[in-house]
Amino acid sequence: MHWRALRYFDTVARCHSLREAAARLHIAPTAISCQIDLLEHQLGAPLIERGPGGVRLTAAGELLAIQARRTLRDLERVQEHISDLKGLRTGKVSLRVAEGVVAGLLVPALTELNQRHPQLQFDIQIASAGQVVEALRSGDADIGLTFFMPRHDDILPFASSRLEHHAVMAPGHPLAGRAELRLADHPLALPDERYGVRQALDEAARRLDVSLNPIFHTASLETQKALAMSGAGLLILPPMAVARECRDGQLVSVPLARGELEHTRLDLCLHRHRQRSFATEACLGLLAASLQTLGES
Numbered sequence: 001m002h003w004r005a006l007r008y009f010d011t012v013a014r015c016h017s018l019r020e021a022a023a024r025l026h027i028a029p030t031a032i033s034c035q036i037d038l039l040e041h042q043l044g045a046p047l048i049e050r051g052p053g054g055v056r057l058t059a060a061g062e063l064l065a066i067q068a069r070r071t072l073r074d075l076e077r078v079q080e081h082i083s084d085l086k087g088l089r090t091g092k093v094s095l096r097v098a099e100g101v102v103a104g105l106l107v108p109a110l111t112e113l114n115q116r117h118p119q120l121q122f123d124i125q126i127a128s129a130g131q132v133v134e135a136l137r138s139g140d141a142d143i144g145l146t147f148f149m150p151r152h153d154d155i156l157p158f159a160s161s162r163l164e165h166h167a168v169m170a171p172g173h174p175l176a177g178r179a180e181l182r183l184a185d186h187p188l189a190l191p192d193e194r195y196g197v198r199q200a201l202d203e204a205a206r207r208l209d210v211s212l213n214p215i216f217h218t219a220s221l222e223t224q225k226a227l228a229m230s231g232a233g234l235l236i237l238p239p240m241a242v243a244r245e246c247r248d249g250q251l252v253s254v255p256l257a258r259g260e261l262e263h264t265r266l267d268l269c270l271h272r273h274r275q276r277s278f279a280t281e282a283c284l285g286l287l288a289a290s291l292q293t294l295g296e297s
């Protein structure tokens with residue numbers, strides 16, 4: 001099976017459009033059609049169905065799309081390892097991360113890594129803890145960095161740190177001057193139950209026999225911040241996630257009372273059985289050092 005045909009098909013499967021796939025690959029749509037025809041002939045089954053709304057994968061196409069993504073990612077890793085052997089120090093690292101760590105931890109670490117190794121590339125996507133596990137297992141991610149990572153035999157916690165979560169609100173909020181706050185009865189803006197922080201808060205509420213009051217459900221950190229700035233609700237976040245806004249006087253961070261929410265574990269993790277390239281090793285090392293510094297502070 002030709003790698004080019006597989007790469008063309010993977011691009012079509014991701015964007016569900018021959019025209020958009022052609023634009024991404026900088027080739028003519030007819031070239032993609034020819035390669036997909038070749039795949040269909042080799043496999044003896046139709047892979048796509050064309051319609052007015054774009055391209056839809058057939059059942060056979062869905063199966064091939066899953067395998068194609070893994071195969072192409074494995075090929076990228078082989079190419080990275082060959083470059084490592086040549087001493088070129090190139091490669092690409094795919095990361096799935098919690099949004100709350102981006103500004104305070106991830107960006108400074110990757111900026112430093114980019115200065116050391118300017119040929120490295122980084123694919124960064126925001127994900128819940130469950131989505132991090134799925135991406136590590138499928139090979140779509142090399143590294144995960146998230147709160148409340150569930151334990152799995154095939155997911156290796158490479159490094160961890162513990163952080164406190166605070167209540168976050170506008171400076172003019174009636175509770176902004178408190179020394180500490182409890183969870184009960186405050187209007188909250190929270191992510192849904194797929195996210196580890198929400199699961200931890202629900203567990204804390206059951207343990208304390210109190211009721212949470214989530215008025216707004218959103219996984220978007222920027223939306224949560226905007227709601228808090230408007231005075232519409234409180235957030236439950238690590239102070240690192242709102243350090244800039246607190247420094248600029250847009251938000252206030254108030255510690256939760258002792259025993260309200262256990263210390264949050266922030267995990268840097270990867271798939272236990274996947275070989276690591278130079279790029280992945282370099283990224284892991286710098287992020288682990290950042291986590292250690294964060295824990296000590």
